[in-house]
Amino acid sequence: MSRDGRSGTEGVGPEELWLRPGEPRRGRRPSFSREAITAAAVALADAQGLEVVTMRRVAAEVGAGVMSLYSYAPDKDTLLELMVDHVTGELAVTDPPSGDWRADLKTVARLQRAHMLRHPWLPAALLTHRVPGPNTLAFLEHVLAVLRPSRLDGAAKLEVFAQLTAFVTGHVSHEIAQAAVSRSPERTAAEARYLAAVAADGSHPQLAEALSAPRRPLSPDATFTRFLNRLIDGLDTD
Amino acid sequence: MSRDGRSGTEGVGPEELWLRPGEPRRGRRPSFSREAITAAAVALADAQGLEVVTMRRVAAEVGAGVMSLYSYAPDKDTLLELMVDHVTGELAVTDPPSGDWRADLKTVARLQRAHMLRHPWLPAALLTHRVPGPNTLAFLEHVLAVLRPSRLDGAAKLEVFAQLTAFVTGHVSHEIAQAAVSRSPERTAAEARYLAAVAADGSHPQLAEALSAPRRPLSPDATFTRFLNRLIDGLDTD
DNA sequence: TCTATTCCCGTACTACGTACGAGAATAGAG
DNA sequence: CTCTATTCTCGTACGTAGTACGGGAATAGA
Incomplete structure (x- = not known):
């Protein structure tokens, strides 16, 4: 089983993707992070458009092998989902409503x-x-x-x-x-x-x-x- | 030179694409038509979504070889453009404004x-x-x-x-x-x-x-x- | 009949997403 | 320390995209 909680045959549900942090306290330590990968993908998309965001390119940017990305996101579509939420973080507003x-x-x-x-x-x-x-x-x-x-x-x-x-x-x-x-x-x-x-x-x-x-x-x-x-x-x- | 007026190195301009009808009155007669190809692509997209609209699939639908499509549209993106205008034909309104x-x-x-x-x-x-x-x-x-x-x-x-x-x-x-x-x-x-x-x-x-x-x-x-x-x-x- | 023109499309190249599985690293058990 | 289960890494490989190339087939005028 990989880093995300993917298991069955259907696509990743929101619960597997967003809830429950990681409990794996054994086995090899991850060399990368979902954050870093997502950030790299966002940087690429910002600079050169969505079409250059390929698994190969993102992996290269992060210094990982292509297939390593799949330990952090089950597929490219999910990576996109992560990217969207990532940048939405910039919309955080702290001012209370007027x-x-x-x-x-x-x-x-x-x-x-x-x-x-x-x-x-x-x-x-x-x-x-x-x-x-x-x-x-x-x-x-x-x-x-x-x-x-x-x-x-x-x-x-x-x-x-x-x-x-x-x-x-x-x-x-x-x-x-x-x-x-x-x-x-x-x-x-x-x-x-x-x-x-x-x-x-x-x-x-x-x-x-x-x-x-x-x-x-x-x-x-x-x-x-x-x-x-x-x-x-x-x-x-x- | 192919059926559309494409010539230079840049993409097809609107003038080459939409203006001037065909003047070629020599050489082999076309077996298909832009209309038929566009309609087939639209039918595919309507029925199964844009992602099944591939050059191979459209060609198969029309009964053509894949590369034959390129005589009617210089690339897939242009085919999409043709599709959009094709369906926009349904929006033709004849009633005069009230x-x-x-x-x-x-x-x-x-x-x-x-x-x-x-x-x-x-x-x-x-x-x-x-x-x-x-x-x-x-x-x-x-x-x-x-x-x-x-x-x-x-x-x-x-x-x-x-x-x-x-x-x-x-x-x-x-x-x-x-x-x-x-x-x-x-x-x-x-x-x-x-x-x-x-x-x-x-x-x-x-x-x-x-x-x-x-x-x-x-x-x-x-x-x-x-x-x-x-x-x-x-x-x-x- | 010959030739210029136009279209048809098989082959092949590059790039994509990703399945598979072997190997490397780590944590706990003995 | 050693063994083993677990987890992560990533090279290889497969299937499918878009489309460049170029040879062959069909046609119109000379």
């Missing part, structure tokens, strides 16, 4: 956005359902505390948390994709030429008109805040 | 949600930036027409379109992930046990309280509508 839960919620959302922009692989990693690890639970706990003064019941609070995260994820995904294009003048120009060509042939009058406007910049930051305000200010009011 | 642009916009969003639920691989495919193909452009054109009566300027209209899509994508991603868990009683039970254990140890009082509530169902449909209304009703008002 009492103005709407303002606090906006702060939370802004934190999440900044967080995802710092770890641009997060939206993709969050696409498939993840069981909340300790850091994610701590963050959830904080959001629930923020929502305490609201009139929402338990289920609604959890729903607000999920929806807010979904909103931020959707927004940031788009923001990141956009930024990726902007980073390449080549692609930006090609896309502009393409859209201009489409607008020019007369079949898309509305698009032509929208594109002909002066095209002021519209900072992503301001846009995010605007939509966020819409969403939150209406919460609790029906 | 004049109540908020109501129309809500209709559009509901259409998008239904669409993504029917093609659950869409959120993942939309994560990386896609240049809008003809069907996507037609849909965009419709949304812009819907927004005509609003006071928003061109850039703002485009922004609303992007944000709305991002919102729906975020929401549906979460909805799909949730549904995936619910489909397995095994996983659902494991997760419930895990959360109960976490709540029981006293370190997460807010979570414990939220979980102790009667847990009424909260249909995803109603939740979506509620948040959507928040977002749209506030649009144009500042």
Whole structure:
């Protein structure tokens, strides 16, 4: 049996993964640690994107043989799960809620956005359902505390948390994709030429008109805040 | 040179991919078609998820050799792009805008949600930036027409379109992930046990309280509508 | 009929996730 | 100290990806 509590034939359950620390006080001592491996994987993803996070690459980064990783996580998907919870640790908030839960919620959302922009692989990693690890639970706990003064019941609070995260994820995904294009003048120009060509042939009058406007910049930051305000200010009011 | 206009060393640009039809009136006649290949890939993804959409599998489905696909799309990523635009064809709306642009916009969003639920691989495919193909452009054109009566300027209209899509994508991603868990009683039970254990140890009082509530169902449909209304009703008002 | 062009696709290369199992290190029992 | 059970390490190897390459088949105009 390996370091995690994996045993049966089905995938690792949240209980095996997150609960019960290690009791093995015999046999060879581990040369690495889940922490170190996870951190290395996160560093890789931050620097070069999720696609370079391969078992071989992570192992090399840590100085381990490839197969050694499997003593710390049963498969790559689980490693991703560990990565997500790892970075969620950065969202730890110690300030107690101010009492103005709407303002606090906006702060939370802004934190999440900044967080995802710092770890641009997060939206993709969050696409498939993840069981909340300790850091994610701590963050959830904080959001629930923020929502305490609201009139929402338990289920609604959890729903607000999920929806807010979904909103931020959707927004940031788009923001990141956009930024990726902007980073390449080549692609930006090609896309502009393409859209201009489409607008020019007369079949898309509305698009032509929208594109002909002066095209002021519209900072992503301001846009995010605007939509966020819409969403939150209406919460609790029906 | 192959069927698409690919030539240089950089990736396919939108112009090569979407504009100019085929002029090749010589040489062997194509045995397949971009349409058929794309449709087969979509059918696969709909039925069994994006991960079974491999070049080998699609080729087999169509009755082609694997490498033949590369005459119709320069790489797998482009095939994904074709798939996205292909299904976006289903979003073609012929009804003219009613004049109540908020109501129309809500209709559009509901259409998008239904669409993504029917093609659950869409959120993942939309994560990386896609240049809008003809069907996507037609849909965009419709949304812009819907927004005509609003006071928003061109850039703002485009922004609303992007944000709305991002919102729906975020929401549906979460909805799909949730549904995936619910489909397995095994996983659902494991997760419930895990959360109960976490709540029981006293370190997460807010979570414990939220979980102790009667847990009424909260249909995803109603939740979506509620948040959507928040977002749209506030649009144009500042 | 010849030739240029276009498409078809078998072979093969690299890179991935990971199953298997042999060997190394360690802790307790005798 | 020695023996043994346990735990971790990792080389090898298998199956499956995406796709580069290039030879052969089909077609259209000369």
